[in-house]
Amino acid sequence: MKLYGYWRSSATWRARIVLHHKRLAFEYVPVHLVRDGGEQNAPAHLARNAMGQVPVLEHNGAFISQSLAIAEYLEELHPQPSILPGDVLQRARARQLAEVVNAGIQPLQNLSVLNHLGDLGEDKAQWARHFIARGFDALEEMAVVCAGACLVGDAVSVADACLVPQxxxxxxxSLDMARWPTLTRVDAHLAQLDAFVAAHADNQTDAG
Ligand SMILES: N[C@@H](CCC(=O)N[C@@H](CS)C(=O)NCC(=O)O)C(=O)O
Structure with a gap:
């Protein structure tokens, strides 16, 4: 199994968390998102993912993109330890919280969006802060009712894999996380877990 990604890419980080949580062996192949106009835009990477994004998982000759599709693929291939709660409502909650990050926050502050905003003369950082804060306000309110040690109960789920990189x-x-006490508490708990340490951006071969 190969994971094409970038150390600080939040979507790649999610996939790394799931791989490490499930203790799956994989080769990490860096794709530099900035160098030479971004290696994600080179033909070699576009052949893996026409969206020109990371992560991409290569397995048995197939390329799979979209971190949550990768997470569900790994879950179906290797159900234990699971990244989804056993209870059907809690399972929906885990997916719901993951999507708040995946669909409601991350795309609005992705590299290509921020670069385009910069080209238009907008304040990229202010834009990113606005949309992260807006999403975290909602995520905090949702998490208050379902969080335990983790975002949904006490077991690691796909929602946690999305939370930590975000x-x-x-x-x-430079957002002050004190505004979101539940998210801050859960993030601190997750930061100590082996899978999350191994998956951390700063611990990757291409970090720098
Ligand atoms: N929904 C996608 C998002 C992928 C994505 O936005 N990847 C970013 C890095 S976190 C990327 O490759 N950006 C490159 C670019 O914008 O040029 C996923 O979950 O995999």
Whole structure:
């Protein structure tokens, strides 16, 4: 199994968390998102993912993109330890919280969006802070009712895989996490877990 990604890519980070949580062996192949106009835009990578994004999982000759599709693929191939709660409502909650990040926050502050905003003369950082804060306000309110040690109960789920990289991004954009106490508490708990340490951006071969 190969994971094409970038150390600070939040979507790649999610896939790394799931791979490490399930203790699956994989080769990490860096795709530099900035160098030479972005290696994600080179023909070699576009052949893996026509969207020109990371992550991409290569398995048995197939290329799979979209971190949540990768997470569900790994879950179906290797159901234990699971990244989805056993209870059907809690399972929906885990997917709901994951999608708040995946669809409601991350796309609005993705590299290509911020670069385009910069080209238009907009304040990229202010834009990113606005949409991360807006999404985290909602995520905090949702998490208050279902969080335990993790975002949904006490077991790691796909929602946690989405939370941690997004909190890292929020801090990069100088947002004060004190505004979201549940998210901050859960993030601190997850930060100590082996899978999350191994998956952390700063611990990747291409970090720098
Ligand atoms: N929904 C996608 C998002 C993928 C995505 O936005 N990847 C970013 C890095 S986090 C990327 O490759 N950006 C490159 C670019 O914007 O040029 C997923 O979950 O995989």
């Amino acid at each position: 909190v890292y991004n929020a801090r990069r954009f």
